[in-house]
Amino acid sequence: MEPWRPSPRNPMDRIDPKTFHFQFPNLRYASGRKLCYLCFQVERDYFYYNDSDWGVFRNKVHPWAPCHAEQCFLSWFRDQYPYRDEDYNVTWFLSWSPCPTCAEEVVEFLEEYRNLTLSIFTSRLYYFWHPSYQEGLCKLWDAGVQLDIMSCDEFEYCWDNFVYHKRKRFQRWNLLKDYDFLAAELQEILR
Ligand SMILES: [Zn+2]
Numbered sequence: 001m002e003p004w005r006p007s008p009r010n011p012m013d014r015i016d017p018k019t020f021h022f023q024f025p026n027l028r029y030a031s032g033r034k035l036c037y038l039c040f041q042v043e044r045d046y047f048y049y050n051d052s053d054w055g056v057f058r059n060k061v062h063p064w065a066p067c068h069a070e071q072c073f074l075s076w077f078r079d080q081y082p083y084r085d086e087d088y089n090v091t092w093f094l095s096w097s098p099c100p101t102c103a104e105e106v107v108e109f110l111e112e113y114r115n116l117t118l119s120i121f122t123s124r125l126y127y128f129w130h131p132s133y134q135e136g137l138c139k140l141w142d143a144g145v146q147l148d149i150m151s152c153d154e155f156e157y158c159w160d161n162f163v164y165h166k167r168k169r170f171q172r173w174n175l176l177k178d179y180d181f182l183a184a185e186l187q188e189i190l191r
Contacts, residue, residue, distance in 0.1 A: 011040070011055030011076065020163045023095045024123045026149060026179040035059060038069035039093040039162040042077070044086060053080070056162055069094070070102040074109050088116040093150060093158050097122040103136030107143045119146040121154045123175075125182055125189075134189045141190050149182045 015023075015037065023037050036059045044051040057072040067075075073092070081088065098106065098120075110116060120140070127133040141147055150158075152172055159170040 011057050011072075013055070014162055014164045015039075015056055016164050017166075017168065020159065021173060021175070024150070024155065024158070025175045025177055026123050026182050028124075028178040028181055030124055033095070034061070036069045036094065036096040038073055038095075039158055040073055041091045041161075042081070043089040044081070054161060068099065068102050070098050071105060074105060077109075084113050085115060088113065089119075090116060091119045092121070093154055093162070094120060094122040096124050096126040097128075097133075097147075098136060098140065099126060100132045100136035103140050106145070107139055110143050110145070117144070117146075119148075121148050121150045123150045125149075125185060128182075128185050128189065137186070137189055147186065147190065149179060149186055151179060151183075152176060 019037075023033055023035060038057045040055060040057070042053045044053075057069040057076070059069045060067040060072065070092075077090075106118070110118065125133075125137075137147060148154075152175075155172065155175050156170045159165055
């Protein structure tokens with residue numbers, strides 16, 4: 001189990017290598033992976049200095065307080081960065097792409113934070129055959145979100161920054177198994 005900081009709204013530190021290799025591969029269908037991980041990086045230009053923050057959220061599956069990883073991030077961000085006019089660059093690395101509800105919430109969030117740019121790299125496409133999930137992705141795209149499938153560079157970046165790798169070098173193993181299929185599918189959806 002990963003160590004959680006006390007508040008349920010706070011991100012966890014890093015993920016362990018086994019979890020990363022199980023949760024993150026580019027797969028067309030990925031049974032048994034009910035969790036969604038969101039690794040994020042926030043960069044902020046603030047007057048004279050650059051500030052950056054990073055962490056990992058995972059969806060909460062408790063029946064009394066379910067919260068998708070994206071929703072956890074949005075609520076954390078609103079608390080953390082109440083100044084809505086500043087320039088922010090936010091990058092997400094997701095194991096599953098957002099569901100339609102989260103897509104809507106992200107679009108609303110971007111309307112609040114006018115100077116925020118969001119790039120989403122997702123490893124897999126959640127219900128990619130389902131029209132409402134496709135529509136959710138299109139709404140994000142129309143709202144200016146950059147959407148891509150995670151490729152080798154992003155996996156390596158995540159390994160270096162979000163995984164307890166204990167100085168072990170990045171290995172791609174099976175991470176890119178269905179990359180070509182997913183990249184083509186995403187292009188098709190956004191066309
Ligand atoms: Zn969701």
